[in-house]
Amino acid sequence: MAEIWNIQKLLDWLVGFFTEKKIDSPRLTAEMLLSFVLGMKRIELYMHFDKPVEQGKLEQLRSLVKRCVANEPVQYLVGSCEFYSMTFKVCSDCLIPRPETELLVERAIEFLRTRAELPVQYICDLCTGSGCIATAIAKNYKGDCKVIATDICDKALAVAAENIAKYNLAEKVQLLRGDLFEPIIEQLDVREFDLLVSNPPYVSDAEYENLDAKVKNYEPKLAIAGGVDGLDIYKRIIAGAANHLKKDGALMLEIGYQQGGAVKDMLEKTNLFANIVIEKDFNNNDRIITGFRTQ
Numbered sequence: 605m606a607e608i609w610n611i612q613k614l615l616d617w618l619v620g621f622f623t624e625k626k627i628d629s630p631r632l633t634a635e636m637l638l639s640f641v642l643g644m645k646r647i648e649l650y651m652h653f654d655k656p657v658e659q660g661k662l663e664q665l666r667s668l669v670k671r672c673v674a675n676e677p678v679q680y681l682v683g684s685c686e687f688y689s690m691t692f693k694v695c696s697d698c699l700i701p702r703p704e705t706e707l708l709v710e711r712a713i714e715f716l717r718t719r720a721e722l723p724v725q726y727i728c729d730l731c732t733g734s735g736c737i738a739t740a741i742a743k744n745y746k747g748d749c750k751v752i753a754t755d756i757c758d759k760a761l762a763v764a765a766e767n768i769a770k771y772n773l774a775e776k777v778q779l780l781r782g783d784l785f786e787p788i789i790e791q792l793d794v795r796e797f798d799l800l801v802s803n804p805p806y807v808s809d810a811e812y813e814n815l816d817a818k819v820k821n822y823e824p825k826l827a828i829a830g831g832v833d834g835l836d837i838y839k840r841i842i843a844g845a846a847n848h849l850k851k852d853g854a855l856m857l858e859i860g861y862q863q864g865g866a867v868k869d870m871l872e873k874t875n876l877f878a879n880i881v882i883e884k885d886f887n888n889n890d891r892i893i894t895g896f897r898t899q
């Protein structure tokens with residue numbers, strides 16, 4: 605007689621197996637896969653511990669577990685990811701949003717709130733990928749704003765469009781395809797923004813070679829690699845800020861943990877910015893740089 609697996613037994617087995625295979629966050633990964641296969645929320649697993657799991661679902665789970673231990677990110681396997689307490693669609697065409705990036709969203713919303721008296725604020729999210737930054741800002745900033753989000757990759761923009769639609773933000777967030785500011789010059793009336801945000805590709809060539817297999821083999825290189833020193837896109841964004849950031853506007857960038865000094869130098873050399881601040885993430889690594897345009 606075939607062995608009967610209920611949810612509790614499966615979860616226990618998966619957590620043990622993932623721990624042995626040194627998978628990150630074994631319990632979370634087990635819960636994500638199991639809830640995906642069973643079409644339940646994670647919390648519901650704990651409310652139906654005794655529920656038997658049918659053979660077809662076990663087979664589906666087995667195949668996902670194999671891919672997971674071969675380092676395929678669990679977020680791609682289940683097609684979604686939590687970011688800023690929201691659920692975003694993701695697939696291998698876009699970067700998986702990282703918890704560190706939530707700090708950028710937080711600071712962006714705080715800045716917008718300081719200018720809430722303005723009738724509308726214009727925000728530009730360069731390198732939007734899944735659209736997580738643009739969508740999280742548009743959803744959580746309660747004042748009037750309009751977000752333009754650009755990316756060079758059509759497939760990533762298709763994912764962003766689904767995320768924007770899911771949160772009913774199509775009126776607030778407009779997607780444009782192209783190289784950094786290029787589509788803004790060609791297609792829009794709005795060319796100067798109150799806030800420029802970006803989490804650009806910033807990994808150097810040397811770092812890229814040594815990345816974890818989970819990242820290197822599955823996430824798009826276009827979303828990660830930022831040239832020899834990882835600074836290529838920062839140079840271009842900072843140069844473009846001169847034309848696209850309003851006086852008193854803010855530029856907020858995610859940075860690699862070793863890039864704070866170099867990006868700060870670039871900002872200072874423009875003589876456009878004051879109060880340049882580098883902030884650390886919850887792992888105590890430099891993660892966000894902010895500058896305010898003074899002239």
Ligand SMILES: C[S@@+](CC[C@H](N)C(=O)[O-])C[C@H]1O[C@@H](n2cnc3c(N)ncnc32)[C@H](O)[C@@H]1O
Nearest residue numbers: 701731732733755756757783784803804805827
């Ligand atoms: C690090 S990912 C960030 C995605 C998303 N904003 C996030 O924080 O998860 C960088 C994104 O930049 C896009 N990208 C790379 N080069 C670009 C360029 N020259 N112009 C516009 N987008 C670019 C990639 O397609 C990718 O979606």
